[in-house]
Amino acid sequence: MNTLSEVYFYMIIIIYQLFSLVIITFTEDLKEDKYYKRYLKITFLIGFLGVIMELLNWNYFCLFNCTLLTFSPFLTLLISKGIIEFYKKVFKREAFQMQWGKLSDGIWIKNNGNLKHKEYYSWFTANIGSFPIFIIIAIFLLIEKNVC
Numbered sequence: 756m757n758t759l760s761e762v763y764f765y766m767i768i769i770i771y772q773l774f775s776l777v778i779i780t781f782t783e784d785l786k787e788d789k790y791y792k793r794y795l796k797i798t799f800l801i802g803f804l805g806v807i808m809e810l811l812n813w814n815y816f817c818l819f820n821c822t823l824l825t826f827s828p829f830l831t832l833l834i835s836k837g838i839i840e841f842y843k844k845v846f847k848r849e850a851f852q853m854q855w856g857k858l859s860d861g862i863w864i865k866n867n868g869n870l871k872h873k874e875y876y877s878w879f880t881a882n883i884g885s886f887p888i889f890i891i892i893a894i895f896l897l898i899e900k901n902v903c
Contacts, residue, residue, distance in 0.1 A: 764815055768824050771801060775831040775887065782835050782852050782883050783861030790863055794832050802826035817903035823895055831887040838882050850879035
């Protein structure tokens with residue numbers, strides 16, 4: 756039987772993961788430094804709460820997995836920003852995110868892409884959507900395999 760404390764713990768972890776999905780969905784906002792820095796501060800503080808949870812022994816996972824999962828919005832933000840910068844530097848043009856075949860706006864930033872580059876944007880969107888998730892799962896599995 757689960758205790759109320761355990762239920763709250765898992766609810767917090769699920770909310771943190773949903774916040775990571777919000778970051779992935781609205782990556783257009785990360786292109787402007789003002790919003791990127793705001794997200795960076797918020798996600799770091801959220802991750803730091805995971806460290807506090809570990810120190811208070813309020814953890815129902817293997818050692819360090821709680822910290823990883825609470826830092827996952829922060830890692831998602833860094834990985835997404837890295838992908839944005841990679842596309843700018845390597846392909847010498849800005850990529851824009853798409854959802855369901857249409858340009859996807861951020862929360863504060865309007866998407867200024869041109870649909871004539873739909874294939875390029877689709878590839879960018881697939882990378883933004885998958886890389887953070889795969890990297891965090893890989894780190895989670897590495898910790899699970901080597902620490903637990």
